[in-house]
Amino acid sequence: MKQHRLFLALLIAGMCHFVTAQDDSGDYLEFNDRNNVVHGVYLGFTTHYGEINGKDTYIGGLKIAYVANQQFEVGFEGKFFYSDQNFYNDAFTRNEDLFGAYGGLHLEPILFSKSKVNLSFPVLIGLGAVGYIGEDFDEEEFEDDFDDVDVIFVVEPGVSALFNVSRYLQLEAGVKYRISNRFNIENSNISRLNGFSAGIGVKVGVFNMGRNRYKKNIR
Helix, strand or coil: CHHHHHHHHHHHHHHHHHHHHHHCCCCEEECCCCCCCCEEEEEEEEEEEEEECCEEEEEEEEEEEEEECCCEEEEEEEEEEEEEEEEEECCCCEEEEEEEEEEEEEEEEEECCCCCEEEECCEEEEEEEEEEEECCCCHHHHHHCHHHCEEEEEEEEEEEEEEECCCCEEEEEEEEEEEECCCCCCCCCCCCCCEEEEEEEEEEEECCCCCCCCEEECC
8 A cells, every 4th residue: 555655646746747847848938829910100201203195294292101010001192293294275375284183092012021121012092183384374364264173083003112221211112103084174185194103202100019029038
């Protein structure tokens, strides 16, 4: 009987030692096993050069967006443009250039988000207005002929390379193609804003506000 009791005591002691060894084998303490989502928000400025109807076109933009897990952006983007058309307008008897603005929903899926350089596919879906302006622009005369400004609907997909300079700064460079509905402004030979543009931009904000705080090294 004493031998049985001694064997049982040794067996229990061995099991306790095995369990203790298993608990001490890890390199970290895990407080939560869920995946941590990284959030971000930024203000961006862009400048692009392109063509409308074969003429030089200059585009500036401003956007504000939320970044989900460094993989998808959603926000608002607004753009203004000036196109050096120099077409003759019978109403004002002078050379006219095209100008306008549009803005709306900004969407941008991002690939290779954990790398220093990312690839993204931005798209802008929005509304705006287009008209023309001359070198001797007269505000009162323009207001009298305000019917020569027309509403436009624009879809602008593109592809961009994103350069992560720091947690707070990101640079971008890319190409976009602008697609608009048909519009009608008097004495103009342009009916759409379709065309390519290429440019650069800068994003200032915080791109990874949520870091993984659920594992802590114990070495």
